[in-house]
Each structure stands twice: as C-alpha cells, then as structure tokens.
Amino acid sequence: MYSTKYIKPNSTSEALEAIKSMGEGKFLAGGMTLIPTLKQRLASPDGLVDISGCDLDSISDEVDAIKIGAMTKHASVGESGLVKKAIPALAKLADGIGDRQVRNRGTLGGSVANNDPSACYPSAVLALKAIVHTNTRSIEADEFFTGMFETLLEENEIIEAISFSKPAKANYVKFPNPASRYAMVGVFVAQFNDGVRVAVTGAGEGGVFRHAEMEAALSSNYNADALSALEISSEGLISDLHASPEYRANLIKEMTKRAVV
Amino acid sequence: MNEVTKIDGIGSSVRRTEDKKFLTGKGRYTDDINRPGQVQAYFLRSDVAHAEIKSIDTKAAQSAPGVVGVFTGADIAVDKVGGPICGWVVPCRDGSSTKEPPHPLLAQGKVRFVGDAVAVVVAETMEQAKSAAELIDVDYNELTPVVDFVNADKGAQIHEEVPNNCYFDWELGDEGATNKAIERAAKVVKLSVRNNRLVPNAMEPRSALAEYDSLDESYTLHTTSQNPHLTRLVLAAFMFAIPESKLRVIAPDVGGGFGSKIYVYIEEAVCVWASKKIGRPVKWTADRTQAFLTDCHGRDHVNDVQLALDENNKIIGLRVDTVCNLGAYLSAFSVVVPTILHGTLLSGQYDIPAIYTNVKGMATNTVNVDAYRGAGRPEATYLLERTMETAAKEVGMDPAEFRRINFIPKDAFPYQTQVALQYDIGDYEPHLDKAMEMIDYSNFEKRRAEAAKRGMYRGIGMSSYIEACGLAPSAVVGALGGRVGQWESASVRVNPTGTISVFTGSHSHGQGHATTFAQIVADKLGIPMENVEVIHGDTDKTPFGMGSYGSRSLASGGSAISKAVDKIINKSKKIAAHLLEASEDDIDFKDGKFVVGGTDKEKAFGEIALAAYVPHNYPLETLEPGLEENAFYDPTNFVFPSGTHIAEVEIDPATGVVEVVDWAACDDFGNLVNPMIVEGQVHGGIAQGIGQALLEDAHYDENGQLLTASYMDYCMPRADDLPSFKVGYTNTPCTHNDLGVKGCGEAGAIASPPALINAVIDALSPLGVTDMSMPATPQKVWKAIQESQSVAAE
Structure with missing residues (x-):
C-alpha cells in the first residue's frame, strides 16, 4: 500500500473535523474492503480516519425496532441476545458473513455504507424497513441504496446507527x-x-x-x-x-x- | 549398552515428528530468513498477454527513493545469463524434435503472457520497489493473443522457433493395429473429454533469497524448491556457467509444492544475478496474485477417445488423440507430463492389445503449464475411466463387471503394456471388491430410491486407476528423452554414540520424511526412532539428490536409505566379528544386536558404533575406522500403485449443488511404512481431486487475462466440501525394491476426478444426461438438468 496518514478520533465530531482536514480522506470502519483495496494499491487516500473509537457499537431495544450502532461487529450482532430474541434472522445473517476473522473485524455500518452488491446486510436493511441514522439525518431504507456501491450518503456523512423494525x-x-x-x-x-x-x-x-x-x-x-x-x-x-x-x-x-x- | 526402549518401525502409525514446529508456527521458511544488508526485489510484469516491447524507460524508477537497481532484459543479455531449460524433450512424428524457444530471465523484445517479467526493481523495501516499478514506462505494440489452445495452430505465432505454435507432435503405440481394431470392433465407444486447468496453490508462495560472497566468489540461495540440487545444477551449469561448488542452494521448510516448486523459475535466477550486481543479499517473495499469474499451472488437455470392444465386451483397441496447452514457454517437465507420463498410462489396469496415442503440445499466451500432483497420470486416468464407465453403460453392463472382465489377470504379471511400460506386479480384483464392499455397492439402488423420495438425485461412480511412480531406470529415462538421471541418494552417518544422521537427496515439503525415513532406519537397525535425525534440503549437507516429485521419495529415496543402512550393517558385522573373536559369517544381526550364532556372545549396535570411532580394539589393517555409508540407488523399474475409488453423490436439482456423501478408497501401495501418513496423503489427494472435479477452474478470457486470479473467483476445496473418507488397502509388494513399497502421494488426485464425475453422470442418468465436464459447478449441473428436462418436454 501507499503510505498514508492514520487518525483515530474519539467522537464523530472529531472524526468529521479530521476528515475535513485531509484532501481526500477515507473513513475506516472494519476495513474489510478498504484495507485489501489499499494493499493492492487500488486506492491512495491522503489519510484514514478510524471511527472505531467513536463509541458507535451499542445495541439497544427501541420497542418496535432494534437499533444497532454502525461500528458493531458482525460477531456481536450474531451473538446478541437482544437481536436473537427480536429478529433471529438478523443474527443468523450476521453469523453467516465471511469467516470468524471477518466477523470479528467487519462492521454493520461499513458493510451498509459500501453497499457491495454481494454483501448480506443491505438485504436486511431493505427487508426490515430499517432507518439509517447518520450524523446529519435519518434515511429510510427504500431511499438509501441507489445502485451498486452507491448510496445516498454524502461526502463526510457518517452512519451512526441503523434501526431495524421488528417483523412478525x-x-x-x-x-x-x-x-x-x-x-x-x-x-x-x-x-x-x-x-x-x-x-x-x-x-x-x-x-x-x-x-x-x-x-x-x-x-x-x-x-x-x-x-x-x-x-x-x-x-x-x-x-x-x-x-x-x-x-x-x-x-x-x-x-x-x-x-x- | 544402548537400551532399546521402543521401536517405531516399519508399519507403525507414528505421529509426525516434524509437526510440532509447523503446528506452533515455528516453521522456518525462506521468507522468514533475513540477511544483513538485504534488499527487496519486485518484478514489473506485463499486463498484456502478447506484445512487442517497443521501449522501456526506467529513468524515473532509477532515481526513486530507496532504489538500488532497475534492470531489464537488456542487462541480462549483456551478462549472457541463460534462461530456464526444458528438462525433457520428445521426438515428433515428422522426425524433428521438440521446439525449444529461449526463455529469457526478463523479457527481451516480446512479452508472452500476463505476468511475464519485464523489469526488476531492487530497493531497500518492498513498498519502495513497488512504487518505483510504477514509474517504469513500457511501450507495447500489442499483438493478437492466442488463448484457445485447441486452435492455437491458427493463431498468431508466439515464438519464431515454434511454427504453428506447436512445440511437439508426438505419438506412441501401434497406429495401424489400433485403427484395425477400431474397424473390426463390434462396438466403438467415443468420448471427448477436457481436463480443466488448475492453479497449484501451495500454501507458501514462492520465495528466494540470494547472497553473493565476493571474497570466495560464491553464492548462497535460499529458495522454495522441491529439489535443491536440480536447482543448483540448472543455475550453475545452464544459467551462470559457474562451478556448482560456488553455489549453495538451501530449500528450508517449504510449504507445499504439488509440482509447482520443481522447476527453476526466472525470479530466483534474477535474485542470484542481482545479488552479485548489487553486492547485497536480494530477496523476493511472491504475493498470492503473483502466485496465480506465474506459478506453473496444471492439466489443460482435451482428449478424443475411441475404445474398441469385441462382441464379448472385451477391449480390443484404444486410440486417444490429445491436444494440450503448455503455455508461453516450455517449463522443465512440461513436455514429459502430457507425453511419457500420460501416454504410457493409457492401458490402465486393462489388458488392451492395441493402443495408439498422439499428443500435440501447443504454445499459448498463458502462463506455463507443467506437473501438478499426478502430472499426466490424472489426465490419462480421467479419460480412460470416464470412457470405461461410458462404455459399460452403452453395452448395458455394470461398470464394475465391465472393468473386471477387462482387468489384466493376476497371473499375467509382469505385464507388458502396448505403451512401453512393464507392470511388475498387481492384483486388481481385490481392491475393486473391497472398495465395493466398503461403500455397500450392492445396496446402492435402495439408497438411490430413498434419495429420490427426498427429491434428490443420488449417483455412484468408480475409477480403477494405475499409477507409475518413481520414474526409472535412468537409462530408460534417457532413452525416452529425459535429460536427468532418476536415481536417489542417501548418506547414513552413524555417530560415535550410536545415534544416526541420515542425509537424503529427497526433499520434504509436507510429506513427513523426517518421520517415515527415521522409521525405516530405526526398524532396520533396531534402535529407537528418536535416535535418528533426517537432514535434507541443503546442497552443502546432503549428497547430490533428485528431490521429491512423482511420488518417488519412498520408493527411490527410501530405498537408497535402506541400501546405505545395509552397508552399515555389513561393516558393523565385520567390527562385531573382531570384537567377539568370531567369524563374520557366524554373526547374526537382530533387534539391534550382533550375536555369534548359537552362543550368548553379543554386542549392541551402540558398542559397534563406539568401536568404529574409538578403534583401540579394531581390525585397522583390514577395515577403515568410522561408520558412514553412501548409497546411490537407481531403481530397475517404475513402481505401479493401483486401486479403486468409489464416490457417491447427491444432487439437489433445484440448485445443481453436488454433495459428495460417501467415498471409498481402496489402494495397493505395496508395503506401508507409516499408515497414518499414507492415509493423510490419500485424504489430501482426494481433496485435490474433488477440487478439480467440482470446484477449480483456471479461466483466461479471450484477451489472455486470468479471470480467476484470486480466491474471490478461484474456488479451492474446503473442509465442508468433503465427506469422511473410507480408506482401505490391499497389498502386492513391489518386486524390485528392498522395502516392497510403491508411492502414495498422488494416487488420491489421480483416482478421484473420474470417480466423482462418473457419480455425477450416474445421478443424472435418469434424466438422460450422459456427459459432464469438470468442474461440475452448481450452475453447470443445474443447466444440464434444465436442458434434459426441456429435451424431455419436446
């Protein structure tokens, strides 16, 4: 990979400041796509802003929905009692992504923001009428995905959490x-x-x-x-x-x- | 006295002594080794398949940060360094020989495949080398790539020296007699099969670390090789024209080879050359992408088969016309694999009175194709066993019975085939019977019916294979076009306390030689196995050896060790006779003790060893002191393992997924030294064969780009793709080596693909499906089901 700057802020606002200070910065979530891309020299960002320290990895019950922080790892969703009880299909999906190593690094927000056409999570977002909460707004699932590797996310917009409606x-x-x-x-x-x-x-x-x-x-x-x-x-x-x-x-x-x- | 506590001898499933370091991550591989002042090499590779190089501008790269040297083919040409050589050539039908175009270490004038090395950048770090390589400007004049090897003769000419892109057009057998058999046959079964192209995928990618010592003008090369002495020979004699004594080649722990690490590649040669040029140690290690693009691939044949039967369904003739893809340059054994190691196997386990085969080896703009686990023998077995199954179905016989009536009878050995080989021994019905019993063949139709109730198609398929391992003898190898000997060496050094150091010319890169070879020595000398150390892989330590490939290590290397131990025992008897004041003829050696027959006078092996090194009471006037012996063993024939594998599958018609639900393997490997290691080899071989039959396929597009250049698209077998294997053995000990052993390393990969594809076709036979190509992917199987249903609907 090309050498690049690496910053790990402690909050979303610090992360936004950091990325604005770079010419072409990239948010780094679990890095399951970004790191291989960098290693193959297919991208050369001016810096990486690692958002794993921004406190975005909680799972909470919101009565009609389960709200999962963007930086929650697939393994955490897979083994969450809350998720397993309310939406077992979501826990099953998370448990079936990649291998153990990937599940312990890859994150919900990273997967959804990347919108890889063969990723598992986007299907859950869409089917479970999810709301994608970013630092600036809340976006309904039907609006969020706009094409292969494309979403409604704008520059310097961070997914903070996603609420999945509880189905029957x-x-x-x-x-x-x-x-x-x-x-x-x-x-x-x-x-x-x-x-x-x-x-x-x-x-x-x-x-x-x-x-x-x-x-x-x-x-x-x-x-x-x-x-x-x-x-x-x-x-x-x-x-x-x-x-x-x-x-x-x-x-x-x-x-x-x-x-x- | 040396107390014998435990003997882990021949036939004992001793745990592999080498595994502790591998399982704890302590293996010492080439890339783990670093030398002071070391720099990194990175190869700039062609991203086009076929082009003339108009110009290469390296100026910007030369002055990039950390760069210590940038070199191209022009620099290699100035120093007159030779390229890799072809180790075996064959004659052509028109009387000419194999066309051998040069293979420069770095491209000169032309690039011929995606991955062809155009320049090398040597820098302080790998990242600096890569960055500098991006600054090299290569101007290509692109030419039409040749990818489809079957029609390569009509494509643009790749090498000046290779007209019609045909390296060789070889034949074997009696064409007239075979064609006559086909003409007078009651039935001729015709089949066209393709043996899919595979990427070897050794776990450890290739690596080299070369160091030049200017004081004594010598080189040391650490490299990922299955045969360090051959690497030294090729580099010293053919590339650099230096005495072998000035080059030490060390192949330390090597993480798998499967054939792909037999050959000398351009990268290690460039590292050797650059280490002197720069005056610093030069390291190169492939990443996985480079491994996909530049390791020699395997297989890639199409075979047209005609099998002639008489009115009793006995085979009277076999004709096989083969075209195979050898890629952009001739690799070391690329010519022998589809010819001598393929055509000579076409008789299989069957008594076939007339056989003829023609093989055309084609050049294409793809990476070189060479030996891969089985090397020619899987291709021969695949076409033959697919044809046997097809023929059985066409004449309405049970495939097992059809094989049985055509087997070479037990009393016909030694059996001379019509394709040069003479099988010393074999007995084929017992392993067929045993495999059928292991898988409960007679109740298969019940299982098929039960599966059908669940909506699944169940099928069964078999393959009775022959293998020829341990190419030999050297004189025959030479007569057939081989440019090397095919013996093996061993040096057995008894240390003064009676422990043993065994230096073998074989090379272990996963096979477990440290265990198996120690068992042989322990068994023969009656000493504990932990007293035996096996040393391999270093040209400064071991005698010249041929290395490991073609399942030769035990039959050739193990036999050499056995012979050296015999010499140790003979000399020890002389020493014992002196110490015991007896005649040498009266000394018996048993259980580690030299005994005077009929008395209780004895000396333990350790006492003899000590006497040899402290010869105070020793027959010095007639016997040299010391106890160390060499053996160079040139076998008198190949060894011929055989066996029957039976696969059972279930196919889900909704998705086309083939599940391997059962597997019986019954093999005749002769005597087994370590049954556990043998079973591991069988498991691994079958896994690779299942990979070929269901999953793996190296695919180039029409522009010569390798589309399956990563694990995202190249599908390797995983544990959950495999059933639990039932493994059994029969035993007809080899008649011409002391240990009675054959080879087991490749058998699984040879036997399994046809058994599995036969099972897939059998499963789909109720739908009228009669053919299936490898790999039988879900999509392909689903499509075959759809097409059969639409045919049925019409």
Missing part, C-alpha cells in the same frame, strides 16, 4: 458463491402486519433490490407454494463466471422458497 417473522437464506462465499444470491424475507418484504442481494446489477412480485404473492399467502407459479425474470441480474442471470433467477426463487418457513 423473518428469515435470510443465501446461496454462497462457491469461491468467495459472498452471497451469489441472498434473500431476506420479512413479514409485517402490513405485508411481506423480500429483499434480494448478490444478484442485481444495481445492487440490492426488493422483489415486488414475490412480495405480492407472499403478502396474500405466506407459503412457499405461493411462489411456485411465479416466473422470476432474469433481466437486470448479474452475469459472471459463476452464475448466469438465468441461474441467478432460479436461485432467487429457490432461496425465497427456503426462507419462507
């Missing part, structure tokens, strides 16, 4: 890429009183997306059989060495069926 029922099932074990298709299904939300990650050319037809079918009948007659379109799905759009379309339906239990 939810589940996350992924089909991992055989090589990387990132989600080749991951489906988060959440049943609320006002309907079912189905979010698909790993498959869309524009990143995570909600699947309207499956949501409609499951809202009227929350049963895997309700999906049998559906044709899943392969349009707009990712094509790569490991899966064609048609195969991904098949997996979307299959993983959704498996998620509805």
Whole structure:
C-alpha cells in the first residue's frame, strides 16, 4: 500500500473535523474492503480516519425496532441476545458473513455504507424497513441504496446507527458463491402486519433490490407454494463466471422458497 | 549398552515428528530468513498477454527513493545469463524434435503472457520497489493473443522457433493395429473429454533469497524448491556457467509444492544475478496474485477417445488423440507430463492389445503449464475411466463387471503394456471388491430410491486407476528423452554414540520424511526412532539428490536409505566379528544386536558404533575406522500403485449443488511404512481431486487475462466440501525394491476426478444426461438438468 496518514478520533465530531482536514480522506470502519483495496494499491487516500473509537457499537431495544450502532461487529450482532430474541434472522445473517476473522473485524455500518452488491446486510436493511441514522439525518431504507456501491450518503456523512423494525417473522437464506462465499444470491424475507418484504442481494446489477412480485404473492399467502407459479425474470441480474442471470433467477426463487418457513 | 526402549518401525502409525514446529508456527521458511544488508526485489510484469516491447524507460524508477537497481532484459543479455531449460524433450512424428524457444530471465523484445517479467526493481523495501516499478514506462505494440489452445495452430505465432505454435507432435503405440481394431470392433465407444486447468496453490508462495560472497566468489540461495540440487545444477551449469561448488542452494521448510516448486523459475535466477550486481543479499517473495499469474499451472488437455470392444465386451483397441496447452514457454517437465507420463498410462489396469496415442503440445499466451500432483497420470486416468464407465453403460453392463472382465489377470504379471511400460506386479480384483464392499455397492439402488423420495438425485461412480511412480531406470529415462538421471541418494552417518544422521537427496515439503525415513532406519537397525535425525534440503549437507516429485521419495529415496543402512550393517558385522573373536559369517544381526550364532556372545549396535570411532580394539589393517555409508540407488523399474475409488453423490436439482456423501478408497501401495501418513496423503489427494472435479477452474478470457486470479473467483476445496473418507488397502509388494513399497502421494488426485464425475453422470442418468465436464459447478449441473428436462418436454 501507499503510505498514508492514520487518525483515530474519539467522537464523530472529531472524526468529521479530521476528515475535513485531509484532501481526500477515507473513513475506516472494519476495513474489510478498504484495507485489501489499499494493499493492492487500488486506492491512495491522503489519510484514514478510524471511527472505531467513536463509541458507535451499542445495541439497544427501541420497542418496535432494534437499533444497532454502525461500528458493531458482525460477531456481536450474531451473538446478541437482544437481536436473537427480536429478529433471529438478523443474527443468523450476521453469523453467516465471511469467516470468524471477518466477523470479528467487519462492521454493520461499513458493510451498509459500501453497499457491495454481494454483501448480506443491505438485504436486511431493505427487508426490515430499517432507518439509517447518520450524523446529519435519518434515511429510510427504500431511499438509501441507489445502485451498486452507491448510496445516498454524502461526502463526510457518517452512519451512526441503523434501526431495524421488528417483523412478525423473518428469515435470510443465501446461496454462497462457491469461491468467495459472498452471497451469489441472498434473500431476506420479512413479514409485517402490513405485508411481506423480500429483499434480494448478490444478484442485481444495481445492487440490492426488493422483489415486488414475490412480495405480492407472499403478502396474500405466506407459503412457499405461493411462489411456485411465479416466473422470476432474469433481466437486470448479474452475469459472471459463476452464475448466469438465468441461474441467478432460479436461485432467487429457490432461496425465497427456503426462507419462507 | 544402548537400551532399546521402543521401536517405531516399519508399519507403525507414528505421529509426525516434524509437526510440532509447523503446528506452533515455528516453521522456518525462506521468507522468514533475513540477511544483513538485504534488499527487496519486485518484478514489473506485463499486463498484456502478447506484445512487442517497443521501449522501456526506467529513468524515473532509477532515481526513486530507496532504489538500488532497475534492470531489464537488456542487462541480462549483456551478462549472457541463460534462461530456464526444458528438462525433457520428445521426438515428433515428422522426425524433428521438440521446439525449444529461449526463455529469457526478463523479457527481451516480446512479452508472452500476463505476468511475464519485464523489469526488476531492487530497493531497500518492498513498498519502495513497488512504487518505483510504477514509474517504469513500457511501450507495447500489442499483438493478437492466442488463448484457445485447441486452435492455437491458427493463431498468431508466439515464438519464431515454434511454427504453428506447436512445440511437439508426438505419438506412441501401434497406429495401424489400433485403427484395425477400431474397424473390426463390434462396438466403438467415443468420448471427448477436457481436463480443466488448475492453479497449484501451495500454501507458501514462492520465495528466494540470494547472497553473493565476493571474497570466495560464491553464492548462497535460499529458495522454495522441491529439489535443491536440480536447482543448483540448472543455475550453475545452464544459467551462470559457474562451478556448482560456488553455489549453495538451501530449500528450508517449504510449504507445499504439488509440482509447482520443481522447476527453476526466472525470479530466483534474477535474485542470484542481482545479488552479485548489487553486492547485497536480494530477496523476493511472491504475493498470492503473483502466485496465480506465474506459478506453473496444471492439466489443460482435451482428449478424443475411441475404445474398441469385441462382441464379448472385451477391449480390443484404444486410440486417444490429445491436444494440450503448455503455455508461453516450455517449463522443465512440461513436455514429459502430457507425453511419457500420460501416454504410457493409457492401458490402465486393462489388458488392451492395441493402443495408439498422439499428443500435440501447443504454445499459448498463458502462463506455463507443467506437473501438478499426478502430472499426466490424472489426465490419462480421467479419460480412460470416464470412457470405461461410458462404455459399460452403452453395452448395458455394470461398470464394475465391465472393468473386471477387462482387468489384466493376476497371473499375467509382469505385464507388458502396448505403451512401453512393464507392470511388475498387481492384483486388481481385490481392491475393486473391497472398495465395493466398503461403500455397500450392492445396496446402492435402495439408497438411490430413498434419495429420490427426498427429491434428490443420488449417483455412484468408480475409477480403477494405475499409477507409475518413481520414474526409472535412468537409462530408460534417457532413452525416452529425459535429460536427468532418476536415481536417489542417501548418506547414513552413524555417530560415535550410536545415534544416526541420515542425509537424503529427497526433499520434504509436507510429506513427513523426517518421520517415515527415521522409521525405516530405526526398524532396520533396531534402535529407537528418536535416535535418528533426517537432514535434507541443503546442497552443502546432503549428497547430490533428485528431490521429491512423482511420488518417488519412498520408493527411490527410501530405498537408497535402506541400501546405505545395509552397508552399515555389513561393516558393523565385520567390527562385531573382531570384537567377539568370531567369524563374520557366524554373526547374526537382530533387534539391534550382533550375536555369534548359537552362543550368548553379543554386542549392541551402540558398542559397534563406539568401536568404529574409538578403534583401540579394531581390525585397522583390514577395515577403515568410522561408520558412514553412501548409497546411490537407481531403481530397475517404475513402481505401479493401483486401486479403486468409489464416490457417491447427491444432487439437489433445484440448485445443481453436488454433495459428495460417501467415498471409498481402496489402494495397493505395496508395503506401508507409516499408515497414518499414507492415509493423510490419500485424504489430501482426494481433496485435490474433488477440487478439480467440482470446484477449480483456471479461466483466461479471450484477451489472455486470468479471470480467476484470486480466491474471490478461484474456488479451492474446503473442509465442508468433503465427506469422511473410507480408506482401505490391499497389498502386492513391489518386486524390485528392498522395502516392497510403491508411492502414495498422488494416487488420491489421480483416482478421484473420474470417480466423482462418473457419480455425477450416474445421478443424472435418469434424466438422460450422459456427459459432464469438470468442474461440475452448481450452475453447470443445474443447466444440464434444465436442458434434459426441456429435451424431455419436446
């Protein structure tokens, strides 16, 4: 990697000051994407502002939602009693990300801000009607993700926490890429009183997306059989060495069926 | 007297004595070693597959911070340093020989694959070297890359010396007799298979640390090698024209090779050269990306097979036409792998009266292809065992029975095949029977039906393989085009107190030689294993040796040790006879004691050792003092392990995922020295074979870019991809080595891919699927199911 400055402030406001003092600074959360990028010399920021000291890693019960600090590690979400009780599917998702080492470094906020098309967390954000709280505003999940690796976040805006609505029922099932074990298709299904939300990650050319037809079918009948007659379109799905759009379309339906239990 | 407490001899599953340091992270690998004043080398590599180099401007890099030298192919040319050589060539059908284009250490005039080294930057730190390399300006005139090796003859010519991009066009066997058999056959089974390209992925990436001593004008090279003496020979004799005594090569702990660390690569040679040029020790260590791009890859064949059967389903002929990809330059054993190590194996375990094979080795703009665990033999076994299974299905026979009627009968050994090899011994029905029993073959259809109730397709597939290990004898190797000998050396030094230092020419990079070799010595001398130390991997310590590859270490290296120990025993008997005032002929050696037959007069081995070094009472007039013996063992033939592996799979039609649910491996490796280590080798080999059959695929795009250049896209087998293996053995001891041993290192990787693909096809056979290429990825299997269903619907 190219040599760069490293600062570890103690609060979000200090972090913002630090990044403003740099030409092209980068916030460093868990570093699971940024550090490999730097090591391969694919990025050369003027400095890194490590926000792991900014006290952003608490998990709290907000009656209708679980609020999780942005710097909470996947392992902490996976083993949180609060999360396991209120939204077990979210704990399961966190527990299935990467390997033990990744889960003990990678963070919720880092994953969501990066919006990697094959990351697991964005599907939970979208399916669980989450609110993304930043240092300046609160953004609804449906607005937040704007495309592959793209979000509504502006320059120098930090995610501080994310509130996930408690569903009546939810589940996350992924089909991992055989090589990387990132989600080749991951489906988060959440049943609320006002309907079912189905979010698909790993498959869309524009990143995570909600699947309207499956949501409609499951809202009227929350049963895997309700999906049998559906044709899943392969349009707009990712094509790569490991899966064609048609195969991904098949997996979307299959993983959704498996998620509805 | 040396008290014998415990003998961990031949046949005992002793725990590996070397594992403590590896499991506690204390292994000492090349990159762990640092020398005072050391600098780092970084290679600027071509990012295009095929191009002329119009110019290279290194000026800015030369003056970058920390840089001590920037060199290109022009500097190498001025110093007249040679490039890597091809260690084995074969004749072509038209009477010409293999075309051997030069392989300069740094590109001269042209680059030929993505990863080809264009320049080297040597700097105080690796980061400085990398930064400086970014300042080098290379102006390329890009040429059309040749990637599709099957049609490489129609592509742009890569080397002036290689017309039609064909390095060789070789044949073996009787074409006329084979074609006649095909003409008169009751049935001809035709199959075209592809052996997918693999990246070796040793856990430790390649590394080199070279140091020049200007006082005695000598070099020391630490490097990741499976055969340090061969590395020294190639570097000294072919590249630098220096006496071997001026170059010491040390291969310390080496973290896996699988073939990829046999050859001398350009990087270690450049480090050696630069260490003198700069006058400081030069280190280079590959990162994983460089390993993907520049380690020699494996396999990459297409084979067209015709198997001729008579009206009784007996094989009467086999013709195999092969095209293989050898990449941008000829690597050390790239020619022998698809020819001598492939064509000669085509008889398998079967009595085939006529065989003919033609192999074309093609040049492409991809990295070199060379030996990878099994090296030619997996390719031969894959095409043959896929064809055997296909033939059995086509003639409506059980695949086991079809194999059985075609096996070489037990009483036919030694058996001369139609493809040069003579099998000394084997007995194939017992391992077939035992493997079938281990997996409960007779009840398979019940399991298939039960799986079908769960919506799963279950299949079973087998492979009965032959392997030829420990290439030998040297005279035959030479006659077949080999440019090296294929013997092995050992030096056994008995120390004055009776402990033993064994110096072996074999090299351990995971195989457990420190344990297995010590067991042989302990067993033969009747002493505790902890009294035996095995030393390897340093050309200044061990006698010239050929190193480890081709499952040769035990059969060749172990036999050499055994022979050296025999010489120790013979000399010891003379000493014992003197001490016991008896005739040498009356001395028996048993359980570590020299006894005068029929008496209670005896001397322990330790007493003999002491007498040899403190020869106060010693027959000095007829016998030299000291107790140290060398042996150079040139085997009289290959060894021929064989076996049957049976795989059972379940396929989820909704996703195409293949789960390996059961595995029976029954192998004949001759006598086993350490059954636990052997079982580990079998497990590892099967894991690699499952990797090839289901997961791994090195994929270049049409521009010659390696798309699978990281673990994000190149899929390695993991523990949860593997079943629990059932491992069993039969034993027909090798007839021509003292230990009766064969080889076990590659068998798993040879046997497993066809067994697994046969099982996948069997699982899908109710749908009408008859073919499946490797790797059988979920997507590919799902697609085959979809296509079979749409065919069924029409």
